[in-house]
Amino acid sequence: MPLPICYLNGDFQPLASARVSPLDRAFLFGDAVYEVIPVYGGRPFRLRQHLDRLNRSLTEIRMTAPRTHPEWEAICLALIERNGGGDQYLYIQVSRGAATDRNHAWPESLAPTLFAYTSSLEPVARILLEQGVAAVTTADTRWARRDIKSTALLANVLLKKLAVDAGAYETIMLENGFLTEGSSTTVHVVSGASIHTPANSHAILPGTTREVVIEIAAQLRIACTHGPVSEAELRGADEIWLAFSTRGILPVTRLDGAPVAGGRPGPLFARLHAEFLSTIAGLAGTPAL
Ligand SMILES: Cc1ncc(COP(=O)(O)O)c(C=O)c1O
Structure with a gap:
């Protein structure tokens, strides 16, 4: 079950009313990378390894890392806390951003779209x-x-x-x-x-x-x-x-x-x-x- 608060481009806000542009390249092209991180007892498991892999994925698609590891850590911990802690799983997505029109080749000036939300993590049956x-x-x-x-x-x-x-x-x-x-x-x-x-x-x-x-x-x-x-x-x-x-x-x-x-x-x-x-x-x- 998704938990109520998400992170979108610098703001914590209700997931239910969060909005991104339909011209976002994640929507049009799947031009985005992501991570799914388990959280046990309020603590993300293997956060460094997930963030290393996120940066690796970004490099491979010719994007620069939009946040440092400590910045992501602060975002993740705040999001987990705002959603009540405990066991959750955290989704982070970085898309290349929204351009003014649809074009396979991207303009260099795009601002990436940063999105994260959490869901409750039920114990394995x-x-x-x-x-x-x-x-x-x-x-x-x-x-x-x-x-x-x-x-x-x-x-x-x-x-x-x-x-x-x-x-x-x-x-x-x-x-x-x-x-x-x-x-x-x-x-x-x-x-x-x-x-x-x-x-x-x-x-x-x-x-x-x-x-x-x-x-x-x-x-x-x-x-x-x-x-x-x-x-x-x-x-x-x-x-x-x-x-x-x-x-x-x-x-x-x-x-x-x-x-x-x-x-x-x-x-x-x-x-x-x-x-x-x-x-x-x-x-x-x-x-x-
Ligand atoms: C294609 C694929 N392989 C492997 C994995 C397992 O990766 P991880 O252990 O980092 O979750 C995933 C996770 O979603 C996946 O999508």
Whole structure:
């Protein structure tokens, strides 16, 4: 559920009456980048990593960062506070701004549109953790710069709908016989005692939760490789996990209608997820950046 106060171009104001121009390039072209940041106990999780990725996306689309990290931190904390603190998720969007007319090539003088709002973050339903979720696979139909977190998400939108229409939770994508990622998740595959996940490249988003999985695996001394994951490895996996900011880590227990290994969340998931929960439980009151 969206919370009532948003941030738009320097002002905190009611989300219900916030307005941007229909000539904004985010509306006309999807010419904008964004971040989604989980907030636990009033404290944004991995804010620095999200802001680093925001700036990376901005650089890749030839925009300069409109705010410093401390400025964003102040905006985020004020927005979280004005919306009552606790567990939320925070959405930040920077668009190239509104020009006087529609033209693919942008004029250099545009003022970016800065928008942020928060939603309540409900706890992950226990049934998802205990039984896992279903996923379907399909070809990756997106563009060649999936590392940019762009609001131009039409392919992802259609891919997610494919899962929902099939009664599944996520669509996992394959390209030339190899795993890329989910429509809004990174994907981790367990074979034996080790975790495998595709390396960061232009083919996938550099996931912040993916980094958390990698860090926790290192703490727990679980081997974790970053490299090509074949379709055969995905289909023969002992465990499959999805990782993403709003839900953390979820086990996939059905893939294209077939059970993943025994069809139950696996033992490595249980270990990693317990550590993930204790990481986020300790956040309240710690510095955000
Ligand atoms: C395409 C895609 N991949 C991966 C992710 C996971 O990234 P993060 O863990 O930073 O939320 C997302 C998040 O929305 C996404 O949209």
